Amino acid sequence: MIRFDDVVKRFGDHTVLDHLDFSVQRGEKVTLIGPSGSGKTTILRLLMTLEKVTDGVIWVDGKPLSHEYRGEKLVPAKEKSLREARKNIGMVFQQFNLFPNMNVLQNITEAPVHVLGRSRDQAVERARELLEMVGLSDKEDAHPTQLSGGQQQRVAIARCLAMSPDVMLLDEVTSALDPELVDGVLGVLRDIATSTDITMLIVTHEMRFAREVSDRVLMFDAGRIAEEGTPDQIFETPREERTREFLKAVL
Numbered sequence: 085m086i087r088f089d090d091v092v093k094r095f096g097d098h099t100v101l102d103h104l105d106f107s108v109q110r111g112e113k114v115t116l117i118g119p120s121g122s123g124k125t126t127i128l129r130l131l132m133t134l135e136k137v138t139d140g141v142i143w144v145d146g147k148p149l150s151h152e153y154r155g156e157k158l159v160p161a162k163e164k165s166l167r168e169a170r171k172n173i174g175m176v177f178q179q180f181n182l183f184p185n186m187n188v189l190q191n192i193t194e195a196p197v198h199v200l201g202r203s204r205d206q207a208v209e210r211a212r213e214l215l216e217m218v219g220l221s222d223k224e225d226a227h228p229t230q231l232s233g234g235q236q237q238r239v240a241i242a243r244c245l246a247m248s249p250d251v252m253l254l255d256e257v258t259s260a261l262d263p264e265l266v267d268g269v270l271g272v273l274r275d276i277a278t279s280t281d282i283t284m285l286i287v288t289h290e291m292r293f294a295r296e297v298s299d300r301v302l303m304f305d306a307g308r309i310a311e312e313g314t315p316d317q318i319f320e321t322p323r324e325e326r327t328r329e330f331l332k333a334v335l
């Protein structure tokens with residue numbers, strides 16, 4: 085579903101991703117862990133096409149995301165191809181990023197109606213199903229400022245799912261929340277992970293959550309994968325000193 089092929093990302097002369105190769109299978113749930121600054125968020129932002137690769141190619145569902153074909157040749161993608169290529173990818177951000185001037189129902193139905201061309205009735209029906217799933221059926225008329233952080237994040241998750249993404253990217257989705265609100269959000273994500281075949285790429289510091297939902301864990305260090313394995317391998321028997329140090333610091 086996703087393939088990074090020798091991807092390099094530099095900001096100025098700072099190399100953030102250093103000839104990175106990895107793949108994620110369709111339906112797989114993969115967690116990215118590693119110290120701050122190791123490049124995890126940059127990977128999600130490249131997939132969302134919020135950043136461009138410096139070198140290498142990113143593939144999604146067998147098609148180039150970062151590039152487009154000119155004849156037989158791959159050239160950096162233009163804005164239009166980028167928009168087209170990312171349309172099956174959804175992201176949930178640390179800071180929720182809800183539309184502040186819209187109520188909950190409008191937040192969820194806006195893109196399905198305007199981007200996917202769904203009818204308003206269809207979009208509202210789906211939004212209500214999703215609100216039930218995230219436990220917020222009674223909040224459809226509320227505005228974001230009337231909701232707790234945990235509730236806002238659950239709306240953001242519903243909004244992401246309303247676009248029926250094949251790939252869902254989760255960037256530290258609980259780190260802006262008060263501690264007592266974290267479990268509610270993680271519970272919703274756990275349900276999605278176990279009950280859908282959406283491919284999920286998760287950046288998190290919640291190691292218990294990573295352990296429960298991931299099929300595979302990638303440990304990053306300085307823009308490269310230091311170690312990868314099943315959650316049991318990584319958390320119980322890490323092979324690399326770097327992974328052991330990191331886990332000791334966060335667990």
Ligand code: ADP
Nearest residue numbers: 095098100118119120121122123124125126127
């Ligand atoms: P992580 O998610 O693992 O904490 P990031 O991918 O956010 O790491 O960042 C990796 C490195 O890239 C950091 O050193 C960060 O400062 C740098 N970086 C990220 N975005 C930018 C940017 N837009 N301009 C300059 N440097 C950036």
